[in-house]
Amino acid sequence: MKLNRIILVFCSGLLLYACQNIDESTDLSQQKFEEEIVYRNLDLPAIDVKSLNENARLAPSKYKAKLYMAEYITAPESEEMGRTVIFDNKGSKKLSIDFSPFEKLYETPDMSYYVDEFRASSSVDVATATAAIDRAAQTWDEVTCSELGLTKIDAIPLPIGIIANILGFPSIDGAIADVEHLGFMPAEFFDFLAPGGSNFILGVTFTLIWIDDEGNPIDTNGDGKIDAAVREIYYNDNFPWADGATFDVETVALHEMGHGLSQAHFGTAFIKKNGTVQFSPRAVMNASYSGVQTEIGKTDNAGHCSIWANWPNK
């Protein structure tokens, strides 16, 4: 009798396990990927973030800056998952970064963004790509919990980019907006981020932070977050871009703009039996592209509101 009961308990346990297993093997296999943070030492000197004024003149900024991190999103066909690369010589812990309302580039709490029209994609014309990026910016601006005061800075007919300049691509090494979409770059640009990166990285956001005279990060508004100086976004021209189909400019712009507005990657990736990647939950801030996605999800919205709901009072 006792043995029977044990067997019964054992069997129902097995059944439960089998059920879970069936669920997982039809939807998701056991292979699970969390976002990895990679630390890389880069001994860059402190950067002078010169701001471009309306007369296209460069003015010095109050503080110096340093490159803190790069966050990149990957194509779904690759075995690679998007990453956060931290270029920090202390290299042990990821810091929280956010803009400080009165210590931004132009010392106003209104958020500004820029869309390059100089480094065009080889597959989507400038007007179409620009409109797609503007729609993405609009989508974040329309989230009702926040007042970003988002304004667009008019494009100038020159390539801009501090990081592009550092990596040897001809650029004005200044900044023109808080969040800058700086165009489509050749493959080589992305090999800097990861070996063979040009074949799997769709886009990247670089975060520069303000530092003091000793080179330490600063937090001027005392919100416990390091102050962002500027965010530079670049797209990989090694991929065939499209408007409303894969690889959709608006989808990737929405993701990068999310980084531009201080959101990190979110969601766990599972590799399904057929080899495709599925995210749980699916979100704009997933580290890998998973088809056209032009509306922000619940978790994206929550992430955004946790950062911006009280702006500019922080």
Ligand SMILES: [Zn+2]
């Ligand atoms: Zn990303």
